[in-house]
Amino acid sequence: MTATADAEQAGLTELTPLADYLGSVLRRLRPLPPLEIDITQAYGNLLAEDVIAPHAFPAFDQAAIDGYAARWEDIASAGRGGQFGPTGGPSDGPGRPVRLNVVGDLGAASWRPVRLTPGTCFSVAAGSPLPNAADVVVPIDWTDQGMAAVEVFQAPKRGYGLRRAGEELPAGAVLARAGTYVTPAMVAVFAATGIGHVVVRPSPRVVIVATGDELVDVGRGSQPGQVVDANSHALTAAAAEVGALAYRVGICDDDPEGLRGLLEDQTLRADLIITTGGTGTGPGDMVRRILSRREAGRAGPVAFTEVALYPGTSLGFGTVGAEEVPVVCLPGEPGAALIGFEVLARPAIQLLAGAEPVFRPSVRAHLLETVSSPTGLREFRPAHVAERRGGGYTVQPLRGGPYTLSGLAEANGLLVLGERVTTAAAGSTVDVLLLDRRR
Incomplete structure (x- = not known):
């Protein structure tokens, strides 16, 4: 429908206020039922319930840096009376290093429990479990980096260089609230605390169908009587932008039986169907003529409404198929189709996904x-x-x-x-x- 036709339509028809129309449509939709999925598939979905940590993070006392795990009382006197450079290592001034015996090496894969005795330390890598009785990790640069024995030139504060079990996230902590979008960092937190699956609102599956005998596929220019199908590509991208799993079916001719059959087939994989084209009252507007007709055994008609919207006053909404899959019918003019998507289809997708708010800021x-x-x-x-x-x-x-x-x-x-x-x-x-x- 052109801008002139829009104006004429507005003058001839009593239009429904856009807010009233959107309210009537959105009240008929419900969020999709929750689904438990693997955390690697959860990015971008809304959590349907709070996520609680089953285990603490870190799970055990561990070294936060590479260095030497020691007892603080054994190194407390290191460096007293001396001067130290900007990196924490010794300067040319006098100092009093402390000498410790290195009794072993610990890496991130170490699992046997070990214990420090007075005057000893372990060489540790970041992430390795701490020996029992260790309460400090001395940075490598603050030592002579010895292997059998090490001289410590400066003593860090007690607790430096280590992370205690549950220090960041204790068991039972709420990791994320229902209604939160899952982010990559959140996935890492879930995994680190022992969570492999979360319950989310699934991404709506949205099928896009362009209708019209005049439409041709992309890759060639329009000729008289032909229009390149831009809408189905644009609307598929728009649906993906809002987080839907978008499927472009392509072009459907203005064939009543073909359109009915196509829509029935798509109900098997769709949570929402979007059509573009044929929403007006002209002789070629097949979508409106077919989908607004009530037929025995069908879930009910699609209602087409003249909405106080510019561009594109004619919009359709209803259900198709035995599963009563919602269908949104948008105009065929590309600008009107994209605006119609913004004001009607996008809020519908957000509502199906359980997102709040459903409208753009x-x-x-x-x-x-x-x-x-x-x-x-x-x-x-x-x-x-x-x-x-x-x-x-x-x-x-x-x-x-x-x-x-x-x-x-x-x-x-x-x-x-x-x-x-x-x-x-x-x-x-x-x-x-x-x-x-x-x-």
Whole structure:
């Protein structure tokens, strides 16, 4: 649907406010049931329950550095009366080193329990278990690095160079709360405390279908009567950006039986289906004609609604198949499809994933250029938002308005103009949705 058609549609039809429409759709969705998965697969998922440490970390007293594990009372007098260089080693000044017998070497794989006796030490590597009675690890640079015996030139503080069992995370500690995204560092913490599986909200499986007899695959230019399918590729990327497992089915012709069969097949692997194209009321808008028709034995129709949204007023939502898989129907115009994804499909994916909040963050920004907006429609316009020196934000509308793909590609925000706004003057304060492009 073109910008002109949008305006005509707005004038002929009583439009549903966008907030009312989103509320009615999102109330019909529920987060996917929790799933226990291996921690190596958990990155990016939301935890469905608190994660409790079954074991302490570190699991045993261990050396934190390479050096010599000793009893502090045996080395306490080392270096008294002398001078030491900037690295902690001896300078040319006088000093009083302490001599200890090195009775063994310990590495990270050592497992036999050993014990220090007065006047002795062990050479230890970082991560190795500490000998019993050891309460300090002397850095190598503070010694003469001897093998059978070692001279200690300076005494660290008691407890230096070692980590006690449970010092960082005791057994029973809450490692992460439900509703937290799993990060790589969090995976390391889980593994270190003995956790191999966690219960998460699974990533929604989202299938994207582009419809229309006019569509052709990428790799060649459009000819009269042909349009290169940009939508299914863009929407697949958009679904992946929000954390979904996105599957691009490709192009489906305007064939009633073919479309029904394709959607029925996809319900077996989808938590959400997104279609693009055919949501209007024209003779070629097959998606609306097929999916809005109630048929015996089917879960129910997809409802198509004229929403006070610019661009793309016609949106569809309902369920398909015996499993009642949710389906979101977006317009075929690429700019309208991407905006429709932002305002409808993206919140739906977030809700299925159990994420909160489901909407993108927004800021109030100082508008740098006067813009006009269609009457009665909530407009989402590509824009560039920047932080102001001293605080706050500025927003610059990008050329071409909401229908230009180049503007959407450059945007890091969407300028939002309400239904009652016909003109927003330069210098006024407006709402801007922040687009996260860091993934």
